Amino acid sequence: MNLLTKEEFKELSYEKIFERLETNERGLTPKEAQKRQQEFGFNEIPEKKQSLVILFLKKFWGLTAWMLEFIIILSIFLKHYLDAYFIGALLLLNAILSFYQESKSSKAVEALKKQLAIKVRTLRDQWVLIDAREVTIGDIIRIRAGDFVPADVKIIDGMVGVDQSALTGESQLIQKTINDTLYSGSIIKNGECTAVVVFIGSNTYFGKTTQLVELAKPKLNIEHMITKVVKFLMVIVAGSLIITFIVSYIRGENLFALLPLMLILLVSAIPVALPAMFTVSMALGSQQLSKKGILVTRLNASEDVASMTTLCADKTGTITENKLTLSKVKPVSGFSENDIYVYGALCSLEANHDPIDLAFINACKQKNIDLSGYEQINFIPFDPKLKRTQAVVKFNFQQIIITKGAYESICNVCPIIDHTLKSELDKTVSEWATNGYKTIAISIEKDSNIEFVGIAALYDPPRKDSSVFIKELRKLGVKIKMLTGDAKPIAKEIAKEVEIGDNIAEPQIIRDAISTDAKKAYEIASKADGFCEVLPEDKFYIVKALQSGNEIVGMTGDGVNDAPALKQAEVGIAVSNATDIAKKAASVVLVQEGLGTIVNLIKMGRIIHHRVLNWIVNKIVKTFQTVVFVCIAYLITGKFVVSALDVVLLLFIIDFVTISFSTDNVRWSKKPEVFNIRPIVNVSIVIGILTVLESLVILYIADKYYSIFSNLDQLHSFGFGILLFSNIFNVFVIRERGHFWESVPSRVLLVSMLADFIVGILMMSFGIIVRQLPFELIALLVFYLILASLFNDFVKVALSKLKNH
Secondary structure, three states: OOOOOHHHHHHOOHHHHHHHHOOOOOEOOHHHHHHHHHHHOOOOOOOOOOOHHHHHHHHHOOHHHHHHHHHHHHHHHOOOHHHHHHHHHHHHHHHHHHHHHHHHHHHHHHHHHHHOOOEEEEEEOEEEEEEHHHOOOOOEEEEEOOOEOOOEEEEEEEEEEEEOHHHHOOOOOEEEOOOOEEOOOOEEEEEEEEEEEEEOHHHOOOOOOOOOOOOEOOOOHHHHHHHHHHHHHHHHHHHHHHHHHHHHHHHOOOHHHHHHHHHHHHHOOOOOOHHHHHHHHHHHHHHHHHOOOEEEOEOOHHHHHHOOOEEEEEHHHHHEOOOOEEEEEEEOOOOOHHHHHHHHHHOOOHHHOOHHHHHHHHHHHHOOOOOOOOEEEEEEEEEOOOOEEEEEEEEOOEEEEEEEEEHHHHHHHOOOOOHHHHHHHHHHHHHHHHOOOEEEEEEEEEOOEEEEEEEEEEEOOEOOOHHHHHHHHHHOOOEEEEEOOOOHHHHHHHHHHOOOOOOEEOOHHHHHHHOOOHHHHHHHHHHOOEEOOOOHHHHHHHHHHHHOOOOOEEEEEOOHHHHHHHHHOOEEEEOOOOOHHHHHHOOEEEOOOOOHHHHHHHHHHHHHHHHHHHHHHHHHHHHHHHHHHHHHHHHHHOOOOOOHHHHHHHHHHHHOHHHHHHHOOOOOOOOOOOOOHHHHHHHHHHHHHHHHHHHHHHHHHHHHHHOHHHOHHHHHHHHHHHHHHHHHHHHHHHOOOOOHHHOOOOHHHHHHHHHHHHHHHHHHHHOOOOOOOOHHHHHHHHHHHHHHHHHHHHHHHHHHHHHHO
16 A cells, blocks of 8 residues: 555545555455554544643642742741641642642543544444544545544545635635545535545644544633632731731731741632642543533533523434334325335435434335435435435436425425325325424426425434423423424424423524514513424524523534534533534533433532532631631730641641542532522631631630640640631531531542541640640540531521521
8 A cells, every 4th residue: 555645635536546545435344444553543643741740840839839838948947847847748748639639630531532532434344433533544434514524535425515714714615526635623514525534643734633622621600709709718818917917016926937827827718729629520520421421521511500590402312212213104196105215215325324314214124125226426415494405316327306305395396286285295294293293205306307206204202201301300490492493283292292381482583583672582482392493593593582581501402503502502512413513512412312411411510519619618617717716816815826837737638638529429409500609608607707706615615624825835736626626527517508417428528527537636646746635625625516516507507598588
């Protein structure tokens, strides 16, 4: 085999390329393809990955790391060598843990990328769908509207409109036909063709990767909330520290010696574990979703899903089984039932895996109808606007043009002269529609003479579980609207069967109203249970109409023309048989069909949202308690109840263990989530104030009975214990919106918190890092804080009930 140069690729005909690449129209055998993959490699461009050493060293760069490094230098300068050693060790431990967590989530993202690779129709003894990376030189592939071109190829039949703007910057559509070249990374906008693969991977002309989706991680709404929370915390922290600094100055304290503690308290307000928490939460959630047949193309998709209020779902494949069968046929005079099967199959293309095409092809196979004497010369794929396909077929040295499509569309191409026959057919089509059947009509053209052949009834039954999942969606507070290109009677019948409602509207009224009266368009869209005779562009108007009423919209789609609607919707959902362009535009790709996957998606989205909110509340409470408690205790007693080292220990022991919130067993909300910061802050501050007051009370009790203020090291140890144990117990209070016993924490969270508790007990019992405390004092502290946490739990539930009322 002789590989081609770039010039030969452009100039040579596909027949010459066949000779050079030792292939033909029948493609490669699986064995030959495997051999070529070993020789030429896979159709991919190896990613340039950053050095692991550099990635690890980056953990020592950034605001938090700089402040800790400054404190280490300051501690050495003040001759607090032990503090410097421990803070340095904790900084190193943090870098290792953070590096490990990011590596783990990166592997999860890589796994998702592999699942989201482009699929290519390839001829390997038979037409099969394979990953684009497995395409090799000499393969015969089928490309159609909505596909990304996976390699540099030469067209051997068909005609396509190509968008090469991603490669050349030229936005106009270019028409390509036999012996033209297509480059990897360009997009097919219309038509379809068969082509031979000439260059793959980094050898392609533009060197474009065949990966379908770059897993984006845009700024989240919840990150915006976090920014507000951090600003709020910084005001509290800065205010508390300024007051404390002024009082220290008046008391004549060594301000330089207080600086490490002040800086550490300031650092405690920074959400150090936030990036890891988000990344792990989203990546783990995405992994869990992928096991249920749901792939996310944006890591923040789960956040949008959590707040989704309305789902616009395609009938075919989502509500119905997407397994069309030919149930009935009705030929007109002069044609037989077999003619409908034959002409319908000849106006189809098996390689496209189109459900209507496959229904006719399978019907011929079941009836043992031989089509070997016919030759399909040209095929024009389905046009959603014209609602028909067309094929040129050669038979007995004669060419005929076959047109197959919607009944009204074929009647427009081939008017039925006999009015009695037209009335009879209209009546049949109406009866079929009432029973949920889709009518396909067929006409043929011989010697410029067009004849109507007959009609066929296709049935796509509703899924057995559709009505169950529709009820479940409504229980989750999500309104569902069915979208279909079918006529109104069919749409009404299916909607009735699955109990979706009987208010089926036509999208024309939305089209007319959206530009002139957005309020009216929203009223129509919100009241409708579904839309019939929907064109792909209508989906965009329906989404816009619903969004004008502040709905958070989910939209399913599969075609090239669905891409604008999928992009416009907050939750664009590409169904399992969607084109590459639809998948690129969507934020979620379904591997399995049906509404069940979407129900799982909503539940998981709300679970992830709940986990992150729990982390935010925990962060507010912890920061508020640490800073305000330390400062108030100082203002009252003139002594700091913790040292800088104690706060650093708490920062790492608690902050990074709470990353395990990302794995917690939380219950999904029964209604769409709302991104409102005020209730979260209110609950957090109330619990924070309670915790501060409870901490001051136990400090008073400890001093009264054990005189801990007489020993500064022992005071620091006790202060460390108050902050550590109250934070551990607060995790259990915060994670559950009801009483803490109403749900069981995840094993990871439970083990992490238990480990923290045991480590704290051992440190204070044996004087490890902190000063040793009497066992009875530790027991008093733990018992008191458990009682305090129980009280806080009841207050939290009461606040929650008050908020709901």
